[in-house]
Amino acid sequence: MAIVGYARTSTKDQVAGLEDQVDALRATGCKKIFQEHGSGIDAVRPELMKALDYVREGDVFTVTKPDRLARSVPDLLQIVGGLRERGVEVRILSMALDTSTPTGTLMLTVLGGVAAFERELMLERQRAGIARAKSENKYRGRAATARAKSAEVLCLHKEGRKPASIARDLNIGRASVYRILSAALP
Template identity: 60%
Template sequence: MLLGYARTSTLDQQAGLEAQHRELAAAGVEKLFSEQVSSVDVARREALESALDYLRDGDTLIVTKLDRLARSVAHLLQIVDRIEAKGASLRIMAMNLDTSTPTGKLMLTMLGAIGQFEREVMLERQREGIAKAKAEGKYRGRKPTAREKGDEVRKLHAEGRTPKQIVEKLGISRASVFRLLKEEA
């Protein structure tokens, strides 16, 4: 059976998701798993987990592009191991790559490593750009919202409110409440 997996990082990318659906349907996918969630948020990639659980001996999981499936080489190899443990294979359409062959497995590992390298170089450039902007006084980061509520946290705590009640009332994290109370001491 041919199974398809489609993913976009955000809900704003509806056209990209629909394009993946069309490509997978044209490839003959019989069952499609689809989601709109960041690849980094592994805990919430429920459709990918469902697809991997659904795979049976002889099945093929098809994705349009490698970056729709995995966030790193290590993650990619984990996924491929799970697929192969079920006697299934992976096909990546954009690369014309199929892990049912030894060459396909080799190419997948090499291309995954190159993709991870490119991402790491991009992140390094981003960090350098942020450091430069900070040095020039053009970058301040996000505004610390919890610190502004320090007086309210201390007041509510003095009134006998529990940290949980403070979190619910002020809409800040539990860690922020404890940090602000600790700074007071």
């Protein structure tokens, strides 16, 4: 049996946060710790994928908090369910939660539901605030980033660059590049 840890921070600026997670994981007996910087909403978290591939039946996969592991409650339950099917138990240190027990599994599901409920309430309040700001003519929305780069898009396109390359270099969506090109070109 191996105790395997996973630590993640959202940005590279959060070095202390990552170190704190690693220290907590080591204190619980983790010998192998996978760590990375990256947003929880990113589709690809390479170190998480390596960690999930690394663990074997009988191992214990450990994280400090559930939001370090998953993007949402369904994501958390899917990851934990997949690990349990492979005979890997999950520990979440901040919740003193261990899925090797029926109580731990119940608590994970209940706490996950509460977290989802809190998120929905927050989004509801956010939508209400946006609606109020719009009615008072104070809501501007986010700044249009791609349109501000229209001249650069057109210049790079004239140089023969492909839309995917333009999007990557200017850090905008490929669809935005196509919209700019279709609006500007006959």
